[in-house]
Amino acid sequence: MSSQPAVHGQSGPPAAQTPAERVLELNGVHTYYGNIHALKGVTMDVAPGEIVTLIGSNGAGKSTTLRTISGIERAREGTVRLNGRDITKMPAHEVVALGVGHAPEGRRVFSRMSVAENLDLGAFRRSGPDVATDLARVYDLFPRLKERRTQKAGTLSGGEQQMLAIGRALMTQPSVLLLDEPSMGLSPILTEQIFKIISEINDQGTTVLLVEQNALMALNVAQRGYVLQTGKIILSDTAANLAANEQVRQAYLGEI
DSSP states (O other), X not given: OOOXXXXXXXXXXXXXXXXXXXXXXXXXXXXXXXXXXXXXXXXXXXXXTOEEEEEOOTTSSHHHHHHHHTTSSOOSEEEEEEXXXXXXXXXXXXXXXXXXXXXXXXOOOOTTXXXXXXXXXHTTTXXXXXXXXXXXXXXXXXXXXXXXXXXXXXXXXXXXHXXXXXXXXXXXXXXXXXXXXXXXXXXXXXXXXXXXXXXXXXXXXXXXXXXXXXHHHHHHHOSEEEEEETTEEEXXXXXXXXXXXXXXXXXXXXXX
C-alpha cells in the first residue's frame, strides 16, 4: 500500500438523493478477504445519469468496492441496492442480469476468442433485436473493434483490449457501468481517448461508477466523487470541489 497524506473531514454532495432516485446504493458495507478487513463500512450512492468516481491510493479498497457491488466478493455486513433492490447476497451472474456491467481491472478479455465472441458473451443472458442495437452502439463507440471483430482478443493492443472490456460490459445493457482503472497501462493519448468515450457513453444515458488511479482525469469527467482511504470513505463532494481541495491535490493529484 502506498503512503499518502491523510485527508480529513467529510462534506456531503450538494443535494442528497432519495432512495427512489438512486441507481446504486451502498450502506455500511464491510468486505473481508479471509481475516483482512478490506472495506470498513462503505456508504455511497450513484444517481441516474451521473458519473461518480471513487479515488484513493493503491490498496485503499477501490477495486474491492466494485467487486462487492458486482457480486464477485460478498459483503459480510451492510447492503448493496440496485434500483432499490437488495443485491447484497446475489451471485454475480444474477447481478449482471439485473443491470450491473463491470469492466474489471486488467481487462480480463477472453484472449483465445474473437472480438465479436467476447462481445457476444456480454449479452449471453439476452435475446431479441436490442442485442443487435447494442452491438451497433459498441461498434459506433469503438470503430477499431468493428475493424478487428474477427481478430483474437489476445492479439489486440492494450488500448484495444480496454475498449473491448468496456464494450463487453455495455453489452449487458447495464443500469450502472462499473469501470475499474480504464487507463491502466495506456499512453496519455489513449487515456485521453478512453476518457472521451466514457463521457460519450454517459452522454448517451449510461450511469457510470469510475475507479481510476489518474484522479485528475477522473475528476474532470465526473460530477461527484468519493475518497476512499484504507477501506473507509473519508471525503465526498462534487468533483470540482474535490479537485480544488488542497489535501486531495497533495495526496492524489501529485501536487506538493
